[in-house]
Amino acid sequence: MAMNIVVCVKQIPDPADPGELDPNTKTLKRDVKLILDEADSYGVEMALQLVDAAGGGEVTLVSMAPDDEVGGIRTALAMGAAKAVLVSDEALVGSDALGTAKVLAKAIERAGDADLVITATESSDGYTGTVPEQVAELLGLPSITFAKSIEVDGNTIKVKRQTEAGYDDVEAPTPAVISVTAGVVEPRYPSFKGIMAAKSKPVDEVTVADLGLDADAVGWAGARQEIVEIATAETREAGTIIEDEGEGYAQIVDFLADLKVI
């Protein structure tokens, strides 16, 4: 049975060279070249594996990013995704998580009938970790978070959902929105052929109006969340160095006991 999967991929400033915060908007400046959020590479890999296992179907990417950015999308296309929907619009500047979810939900609908929508549990730059559930709510779909593995059995999706103690077995009917934990699969390297093919794969570039959304519902205008202040994180205090002269372990035990962890 063919399986069509939409993967939400966020394109973010390269964490190795992240640029800076804009003191006026209190958000990250996004005028640098953006790359595929590593957090989303696991979702892309998971989707490609599911489509392979199903023996047919395709992976479609959905992304919202400034300036028609395709840097990150191309990486995922080179890995094997078939096509993409990219939402890019001046009106989106300042979008909060809900605004983003509204846009992504519409773009997912535009991408066509999907059996499954995959996201990461949280992005590497914004990391509110709230977009996936908002998207599910807006689409009226079941949502499963923190998936460490996904198995499809007919119209049922079986997920091992990571917990502090281990995992829960959770099931939902398709279609559903599932967020995938980082590190649970090994994202493939794009092949040279894949890289060549990526350039000619279709990227449907759309605006807010194309999605039938009101510009007031997104961007600064629609944001119901306000960033009040940005501040530098406190530098961590230097730790205590214990010189081991045979009794080091005792000091460590005392230290842990003080913290009430043992």
Next chain:
Amino acid sequence: MIKWSEEQEMVRKTVRDFVDTEIRPHREELEFGDLPPYDLLRKMFSTFGLTDSAKASFAKRIAREKAIEAGEANSDEGEGTRTRDENTVAFSVIPIIELCRVCPGMVTAMGVSMGLTASAIQAKGTIAQKERWVLDLLTLDKVGAWAITEPDSGSDAFGSMKATARRDGDEYVLNGSKTFITNGPYADTIVFICKLDEGNPAADRKVVQFVLDSGMEGLEQPKAFRKMGIHSSPTGMLFLNDVRVGRDRLLGESEEAFSGSGGREASKASFSIERTGVAAMALGIVDRCLELCIDYSREREQFGQPIGQFQLIQLKLANMAVAKMNLQNLVFSHIEMAAKNVPVSFTDASAAKLYAAQSAAAVANEAVQLFGGNGYMSEYEVEQLARDAKVLQIYAGTDEIQISQIARNLLAED
């Protein structure tokens, strides 16, 4: 070609990620633990889909050659006139550059097997010989070695060659010792270059080449030498003691395949492949040295300031940047020429090889200097790169041999 295209940049980044995560962690074993490079190379090839594309293009080439042989296709539209996509050429050069940033020896091992050995059979072999040996070399399922150098014959490779083949009925009996043979200890497929002994004086003997498989009776492949650098490329001797072979192992199945101009053309073609490859290798080494040196010049402080503030250090950095620019331009022009099917002349290949080898060795040596005592320690990469770079001035024709080749051409009367 003046810069890497968008796809080429993507390939560069992907290969660099692979090399950093899959190969760099093995540096210690490759350098000091005698870990052979082949499994890592195979992993790299299958990861990027190169094994599959090698199979596909080999199948296409053989089908064409069969059609030509059967008179169903015209050989004029063949290899000689075909242009290639620049990306395709660049994609074969980028892994060389990226691997050399970490492990130039791996490129030597790979280049001799997939480049020299496979192309020697591809150039002169019969279709049956190509089908028997070439594909496995191109996919690295088999490791190849190409053996010309002997204990008493190096720069003067053909002049003082002692290895022989003697006719014996329908067969040949091979004897000789080869040395400094890359992949020698591990090779499955060996191209053995020797002279046909018909009882005539050595100087008059024809050059012939045979393809051998490891395990043949009388063929010995002793363990690798200890050497100064490129530890990840095993180098050893080969001993042949009355190795009996049929005509099916005689390259081209003809004693004349390497006689007259055919032989000279074939070895020039091999030398040209090697020599243009060296420019890409040098670029990788220089690129990495420069990167490491810039960081170190910023971080290391002496006399109350970063050493990058001293003009003598700045001179080193500037010279490295100049070498990098020149090497990159050389590589770009080789890529464009290969794509447009413009052959690199033998003299130009020699000039490029000479420059590339000398600048890589000089840059890596200066990198050690810039790192001071740390530069002399194995823990710092520049120590390895300096030892590795040195070989570029020796194999594939020494600097001195390149110089005399260039000069001979300059002074030739036409």
